[in-house]
Amino acid sequence: MASAASPTTLSLLPTTSSSSTTSRISPTVRLPSRFLRSPLRGLGFAAADPLFSAHVASKLQSLKTSARPITGVVSMAKRSVGDLSPADLKGKKVFVRADLNVPLDDSQNITDDTRIRAAVPTIKHLISNGAKVILSSHLGRPKGVTPKYSLAPLVPRLSELIGVEVVKADDCIGPDVEKLVASLPDGGVLLLENVRFYKEEEKNDPGFAEKLASLADLYVNDAFGTAHRAHASTEGVTKFLRPSVAGFLLQKELDYLDGAVSNPKRPFAAIVGGSKVSSKIGVIESLLEKCDILLLGGGMIFTFYKAQGLSVGSSLVEEDKLDLATTLLAKAKAKGVSLLLPTDVVIADKFAPDANSKIVPASAIPDGWMGLDIGPDSVKTFNDALETTKTVIWNGPMGVFEFDKFAVGTESVAKKLAELSGKGVTTIIGGGDSVAAVEKVGVAEVMSHISTGGGASLELLEGKILPGVDALDEAVAVPV
Numbered sequence: 093m094a095s096a097a098s099p100t101t102l103s104l105l106p107t108t109s110s111s112s113t114t115s116r117i118s119p120t121v122r123l124p125s126r127f128l129r130s131p132l133r134g135l136g137f138a139a140a141d142p143l144f145s146a147h148v149a150s151k152l153q154s155l156k157t158s159a160r161p162i163t164g165v166v167s168m169a170k171r172s173v174g175d176l177s178p179a180d181l182k183g184k185k186v187f188v189r190a191d192l193n194v195p196l197d198d199s200q201n202i203t204d205d206t207r208i209r210a211a212v213p214t215i216k217h218l219i220s221n222g223a224k225v226i227l228s229s230h231l232g233r234p235k236g237v238t239p240k241y242s243l244a245p246l247v248p249r250l251s252e253l254i255g256v257e258v259v260k261a262d263d264c265i266g267p268d269v270e271k272l273v274a275s276l277p278d279g280g281v282l283l284l285e286n287v288r289f290y291k292e293e294e295k296n297d298p299g300f301a302e303k304l305a306s307l308a309d310l311y312v313n314d315a316f317g318t319a320h321r322a323h324a325s326t327e328g329v330t331k332f333l334r335p336s337v338a339g340f341l342l343q344k345e346l347d348y349l350d351g352a353v354s355n356p357k358r359p360f361a362a363i364v365g366g367s368k369v370s371s372k373i374g375v376i377e378s379l380l381e382k383c384d385i386l387l388l389g390g391g392m393i394f395t396f397y398k399a400q401g402l403s404v405g406s407s408l409v410e411e412d413k414l415d416l417a418t419t420l421l422a423k424a425k426a427k428g429v430s431l432l433l434p435t436d437v438v439i440a441d442k443f444a445p446d447a448n449s450k451i452v453p454a455s456a457i458p459d460g461w462m463g464l465d466i467g468p469d470s471v472k473t474f475n476d477a478l479e480t481t482k483t484v485i486w487n488g489p490m491g492v493f494e495f496d497k498f499a500v501g502t503e504s505v506a507k508k509l510a511e512l513s514g515k516g517v518t519t520i521i522g523g524g525d526s527v528a529a530v531e532k533v534g535v536a537e538v539m540s541h542i543s544t545g546g547g548a549s550l551e552l553l554e555g556k557i558l559p560g561v562d563a564l565d566e567a568v569a570v571p572v
């Protein structure tokens with residue numbers, strides 16, 4: 093146990109009494125609709141280091157919010173591509189929206205093909221059932237037609253993984269595309285050009301959506317990473333094309349990030365890290381309703397420390413979220429959730445990979461120093477707490493893992509989850525930087541589920557309805 097003063101550790105009563113649990117992951121999903129995500133406000137923080145400030149600001153900038161607030165209970169139990177019969181698919185033109193937004197280097201080589209591999213099961217299922225696949229995706233955030241955002245570099249890898257020579261269109265609508273669709277054999281795959289080359293895509297323009305829809309007989313959305321965007325190819329198209337069903341990847345993401353999280357094998361632990369508490373309020377509040385143990389790490393912990401009267405040096409602090417931190421601690425207590433804050437931290441004298449560093453109790457951060465990782469005592473405490481669990485979800489790194497010196501806490505969590513996964517614990521990695529950390533440690537394969545969505549996984553964990561999911565056909569029956 094850590095040597096730090098006790099105020100930083102809130103070991104509250106565990107609540108494992110809600111034992112009406114099941115280990116089954118439902119193929120269908122229902123979401124309660126309580127949560128609204130607050131817009132990001134009050135981005136000022138204490139750290140004076142400009143590099144530090146720029147780093148955090150850029151992370152926050154990328155957190156675009158587009159999912160709608162929810163009013164009333166909305167069902168996310170969706171019809172899946174697996175529910176369609178072979179007769180529904182044979183010879184049919186199927187518009188498949190995937191998220192093939194993969195990173196490319198300066199020579200247009202794919203540096204991580206995870207999202208392409210994740211799209212393959214649905215495509216293979218469709219072609220093996222004799223469907224004609226019209227595949228659509230965005231890449232990046234182009235403003236108009238931009239050659240460097242063409243989907244052309246994806247064709248060889250896609251063809252290799254699917255086992256079919258993929259034909260590439262130079263556009264995503266229009267007469268030339270229609271000709272290519274008409275010549276597509278059963279079991280063929282046509283990749284449309286980047287759908288965001290049209291500004292109408294992100295505007296969810298009905299005319300554009302109708303043109304996309306006119307290419308096909310039915311719609312499959314497998315683009316989980318983009319399901320939080322109400323765009324023409326993710327939402328608008330469903331107004332003109334039925335059936336509109338979920339692909340296997342989308343379904344799996346919902347099964348884990350909502351199904352397993354809402355109905356977990358217990359004890360259920362949530363690990364939440366990342367830069368700021370303001371960007372994780374919705375996630376923390378949502379998980380507090382469901383989990384037995386909540387472990388907090390990352391930059392947000394310093395706001396909690398300060399709220400408890402501790403000195404935090406020049407660590408990241410959101411002064412306008414001190415009351416919120418206090419409220420969240422009280423909420424955890426009221427709900428009987430065992431909330432653990434790190435008891436020791438790795439501090440640095442500047443925000444840099446080569447900063448001087450030392451380990452101190454959380455209650456003893458000197459002026460001029462900033463906390464950039466959780467310390468070894470905290471790692472041990474977290475590991476002990478995780479040892480008891482049957483389901484764990486992780487979102488957000490424990491420290492500035494981009495700098496090796498401050499990556500130990502994050503990598504330790506990744507290793508622990510890999511170990512637990514081997515023992516049959518359901519381990520879910522909720523997208524974004526935690527996925528990068530898991531991949532860096534080389535344990536991605538052993539996790540129960542690694543989300544392909546960043547913003548989408550965050551919004552789903554917050555309990556929001558994702559427009560790209562909401563627009564799909566309801567499942568015929570919702571199992572209890």
Ligand SMILES: Nc1ncnc2c1ncn2[C@@H]1O[C@H](COP(=O)(O)OP(=O)(O)OP(=O)(O)O)[C@@H](O)[C@H]1O
Pocket residue numbers: 148151155365366367368371389390391392408463464465487488489490491492493494523524525526546547
């Ligand atoms: N103590 C800390 N001080 C400052 N920044 C931190 C600290 N701990 C973690 N971070 C930063 O938090 C960032 C990740 O935060 P974020 O909230 O974006 O997490 P995420 O949800 O996993 O990622 P994403 O937003 O990419 O989905 C990382 O870049 C990391 O360097």
Ligand SMILES: O=C(O)[C@H](O)COP(=O)(O)O
Pocket residue numbers: 156191193232233317318321545546547548
């Ligand atoms: O990378 C992602 O998170 C998705 O592909 C969505 O991309 P976007 O944030 O540009 O909409």
